[in-house]
Amino acid sequence: MNIIKKGIIGVDLGATMTSAGIVHGNKITKYLDKRTPAGETKENVLNHLYSIIETFDLKDVEAIGIGVPSVVDIENGIVYDVQYIPSWKKIKLKKILEKKYNLSVYVNNDANCFAAGEKHFGVGQNAEFLVGLVIGTGLGGGIILDGRLYNGPNCGAGEFGMLPYRAKNIEYYCSGQFFLNAGKRGEEFSALARDGDPKALMVFKDFGLHMGNAIKVVLYTYDPDLIVLGGSISKDYDLFCESMWESIYTFAYRSVIKTLNIKPSETEHSAVLGAAALYLDHLKKHSKTSHYQKL
Numbered sequence: 001m002n003i004i005k006k007g008i009i010g011v012d013l014g015a016t017m018t019s020a021g022i023v024h025g026n027k028i029t030k031y032l033d034k035r036t037p038a039g040e041t042k043e044n045v046l047n048h049l050y051s052i053i054e055t056f057d058l059k060d061v062e063a064i065g066i067g068v069p070s071v072v073d074i075e076n077g078i079v080y081d082v083q084y085i086p087s088w089k090k091i092k093l094k095k096i097l098e099k100k101y102n103l104s105v106y107v108n109n110d111a112n113c114f115a116a117g118e119k120h121f122g123v124g125q126n127a128e129f130l131v132g133l134v135i136g137t138g139l140g141g142g143i144i145l146d147g148r149l150y151n152g153p154n155c156g157a158g159e160f161g162m163l164p165y166r167a168k169n170i171e172y173y174c175s176g177q178f179f180l181n182a183g184k185r186g187e188e189f190s191a192l193a194r195d196g197d198p199k200a201l202m203v204f205k206d207f208g209l210h211m212g213n214a215i216k217v218v219l220y221t222y223d224p225d226l227i228v229l230g231g232s233i234s235k236d237y238d239l240f241c242e243s244m245w246e247s248i249y250t251f252a253y254r255s256v257i258k259t260l261n262i263k264p265s266e267t268e269h270s271a272v273l274g275a276a277a278l279y280l281d282h283l284k285k286h287s288k289t290s291h292y293q294k295l
Contacts, residue, residue, distance in 0.1 A: 212247020
């Protein structure tokens with residue numbers, strides 16, 4: 001049994017904001033966010049990351065987990081071509097931070113972190129087969145198989161949004177891009193729909209139909225117990241869930257639909273918790289049994 005006596009720092013490095021917290025038990029006991037200097041040099045972005053990590057008492061820390069919007073070499077902790085941070089073409093993040101702080105560091109794609117966070121801290125704690133879909137600027141996916149995060153050999157598992165769909169791909173129809181192509185940002189359509197605007201309501205209905213088709217792809221490929229929806233657009237689940245389910249009901253295997261569970265995330269600061277959960281996932285991988293105590 002692995003007993004975690006100290007905290008875990010979770011960091012979500014985003015293009016706009018970097019969020020971080022120290023996690024004890026199931027709670028973030030200290031949290032902060034700070035604007036990311038996304039357009040600056042790679043050294044300046046690293047210094048920004050150091051300044052955030054050093055906000056915490058590192059004597060009370062067992063490991064650091066970091067979620068990054070990029071392709072990641074999971075084993076070596078190398079991030080490539082980080083979205084909206086152009087200076088980060090290839091950063092050996094794990095090696096750099098482990099040398100600087102003498103702590104174990106775990107790095108992964110932000111969508112994978114979301115799935116791990118929901119498994120360890122959120123609505124997926126009892127699910128052994130879970131898919132997390134992050135619906136925001138794009139469509140990211142993370143997969144939990146047999147209770148553990150599945151990355152694939154190239155950190156490419158869960159990229160459902162890249163699959164061809166209609167004239168484009170799934171992401172084009174199942175993310176914020178869909179709303180922009182309809183003429184407004186998602187939050188603008190949300191405000192209008194909640195005021196009863198017919199066009200906005202129809203936009204969400206159409207969005208739900210596309211999301212239903214995306215979920216059918218998930219069902220055909222991974223057959224999860226639970227699908228958790230995160231990201232900014234998941235907050236409008238009530239506006240598109242009816243048409244989404246209408247689309248899902250055309251799935252070929254009716255028995256699967258009867259037991260399918262889809263939930264929007266209820267986890268506050270899920271990105272930070274998800275980054276911290278990378279360490280818990282590592283412990284589960286190396287444990288001789290499936291049982292371990294969190295923190």
